[in-house]
Amino acid sequence: MLLILSLILGLGLSTAEGYSSKDLLTWMQASNFGYQVLQQALNDNQSATASEMSCLAEVRLLLQGAEGKSLPALRVLDAWGKFPQGLLYGHFMDMGNYESCLSLDLNKSLGSSITIKAEAKYCLSRIQFESLLLEAAGADALTLSIGTCIPSSCSAAQLSRWLQGHLQDMFGENSTGTTLVQEQDCALSHKEPMNGLDWFAVSILILLCTLVLLATILDYGEVSIKLLGTFSHSLVDWTPLRYFLHHQGGRKSRLPKWLAFLLWILSLSLVATVIFAVYPYTQDGVEDISPLAGAFYLCCSRIAWPLALCWIIWACQNGLAPIINDFLSWTFWQPLSKISYCLYIWHLLVETVHIARIKTSLHFSDYDAILRFWSDFGITLLVSLFMHLFVEVPLGRLELELLRSRKKPEVKSQPPEADNSSQLTAIPVTSISRQNLVDP
Numbered sequence: 001m002l003l004i005l006s007l008i009l010g011l012g013l014s015t016a017e018g019y020s021s022k023d024l025l026t027w028m029q030a031s032n033f034g035y036q037v038l039q040q041a042l043n044d045n046q047s048a049t050a051s052e053m054s055c056l057a058e059v060r061l062l063l064q065g066a067e068g069k070s071l072p073a074l075r076v077l078d079a080w081g082k083f084p085q086g087l088l089y090g091h092f093m094d095m096g097n098y099e100s101c102l103s104l105d106l107n108k109s110l111g112s113s114i115t116i117k118a119e120a121k122y123c124l125s126r127i128q129f130e131s132l133l134l135e136a137a138g139a140d141a142l143t144l145s146i147g148t149c150i151p152s153s154c155s156a157a158q159l160s161r162w163l164q165g166h167l168q169d170m171f172g173e174n175s176t177g178t179t180l181v182q183e184q185d186c187a188l189s190h191k192e193p194m195n196g197l198d199w200f201a202v203s204i205l206i207l208l209c210t211l212v213l214l215a216t217i218l219d220y221g222e223v224s225i226k227l228l229g230t231f232s233h234s235l236v237d238w239t240p241l242r243y244f245l246h247h248q249g250g251r252k253s254r255l256p257k258w259l260a261f262l263l264w265i266l267s268l269s270l271v272a273t274v275i276f277a278v279y280p281y282t283q284d285g286v287e288d289i290s291p292l293a294g295a296f297y298l299c300c301s302r303i304a305w306p307l308a309l310c311w312i313i314w315a316c317q318n319g320l321a322p323i324i325n326d327f328l329s330w331t332f333w334q335p336l337s338k339i340s341y342c343l344y345i346w347h348l349l350v351e352t353v354h355i356a357r358i359k360t361s362l363h364f365s366d367y368d369a370i371l372r373f374w375s376d377f378g379i380t381l382l383v384s385l386f387m388h389l390f391v392e393v394p395l396g397r398l399e400l401e402l403l404r405s406r407k408k409p410e411v412k413s414q415p416p417e418a419d420n421s422s423q424l425t426a427i428p429v430t431s432i433s434r435q436n437l438v439d440p
Contacts (some may be wrong), residue, residue, distance in 0.1 A: 025069055034080030034148065035283055038063060040162035047158060055154035058106070062151070062176050075104055076120060081147035084361075093360070096147030098359035102128045102189040106151055121152040123186040125163055128178065143416060148181070156183040208390065252318045260320055270308040342384035350380045 041059040052301035065073030081096035101122040127144045150159055160181040255263075277297055281289045287296075298333045304417075336343070354376060362368070 016028060016316070021069065022065065025066075025074075028074070028077070029066070031078065031082075032077050033082045033146065034077040035066060037080075037148070037159075037162050037166045038077075038150075040165040040343045041158075043165075044158070046161060051153055052155065052158060055151055055158060058151040062106075072104065072106075075100065076106075076149050077120075078147035079104070079147070079385070084146075087144075093145040093361060094147065095124065095145070095359060095361050096122075096149065097186075097273055098147065101147075101149035102187065104149075108277075117421075119152045119189050121150050121154065121186055121188055123150065123156055123159055123181050125159070125181045127163070129165070152188055154188055156181040211394070254318075255320070261316070264315075267308040267311040270304040272307050273307075277301070289313070327348060338407055339381075339384045339388045342387045344382060346383045346387065347380045350378055350383060 008436075038059050041056055042063070044056055047053060047056055062073050062076060066077055074210075079097040079101035081094035084091045084094045101120050106120055106121045125146050125148055127146065128141055129144065131141055140258060148159060157179075159180050163180045179203065278289065312324065316328060317322040354372070
């Protein structure tokens with residue numbers, strides 16, 4: 001691969017006219033952020049423990065290998081990040097090469113003259129500066145995040161000291177004492193063994209899949225398609241409106257045109273206010289929203305949005321919005337409505353996992369945002385469908401069976417048959433006035 005890359009870069013340039021590999025190494029050492037920072041380890045007098053001393057020895061061997069043009073050693077330095085390009089455009093991070101760092105074999109990089117741990121360690125450093133051209137956006141400071149790659153025996157505290165020493169040499173100022181690297185921002189190639197809670201979760205998942213498989217085999221050919229609709233989620237989540245529509249009994253109410261028009265204006269105004277109320281605070285040169293205004297927005301927006309939707313639902317129910325009603329009643333939405341609750345639960349987790357797994361710098365554009373949206377939506381759809389069929393539907397059916405078993409059939413007592421022989425002829429009761437009218 002390196003040979004092919006060298007051929008591509010060297011097309012049209014003869015060897016005599018090109019620079020030597022030593023010149024390339026000199027350029028790399030002069031511009032490589034990792035090479036400059038690790039030079040501070042040569043003068044580190046604060047490391048005292050055995051692990052820290054082992055780290056210093058490994059870093060010295062790493063630098064010697066880089067100066068000797070050792071390709072494995074150069075790969076360690078090449079995995080480092082650098083000063084973010086496009087800083088004034090808004091790029092504040094260069095994560096380096098995460099995969100390359102953790103895949104390195106330091107036995108080859110550092111040699112066999114010292115006992116070392118044969119793995120590398122990736123850490124993300126965070127260097128804070130005063131705000132630069134961002135005062136208008138309300139930012140008091142900016143933080144540059146740069147990926148690093150060091151031997152696994154080195155600690156985050158050592159790397160933080162080396163970074164501070166490099167910045168002090170470059171800026172000519174005393175160190176601020178701020179911790180630039182934390183151990184929680186570091187990762188190793190090996191994974192931690194599963195603990196008891198992990199095994200418990202795996203056991204529950206295996207048990208759940210087994211029960212679903214057995215139930216599917218037993219009910220094969222007998223399960224009605226109606227079971228897929230065990231849990232139907234109403235679009236009306238506001239309890240008073242649901243109660244009102246239930247007691248309306250399908251009857252359509254009529255409103256004066258002026259009142260319906262006024263309610264439409266009010267509903268659309270609430271929707272627009274919830275969406276665009278905080279938009280002015282995102283513009284340049286505008287101060288941050290005050291705590292009182294922010295709290296007022298968070299509180300009232302949770303009420304205004306369902307109120308606006310309640311009017312739209314009521315209008316569709318009573319024939320005041322036929323086009324909207326036809327669109328919302330389209331059978332195309334029925335499959336999604338079955339898994340709407342699972343979509344609501346799992347979409348945030350899918351987005352969190354997607355963001356947490358980012359290991360390289362990203363380029364932002366409208367097209368990239370579209371790709372990310374559809375990838376998140378597709379994965380969320382698959383996860384929600386799986387959880388709906390394997391969890392929601394079986395538990396819904398189990399709930400129905402339990403409720404059905406609790407209902408005892410009512411035994412109606414039969415009235416005793418009448419005995420005609422024992423019945424007496426009923427004599428009508430006459431009033432006193434009637435008796436007075438009867439002749440003796």
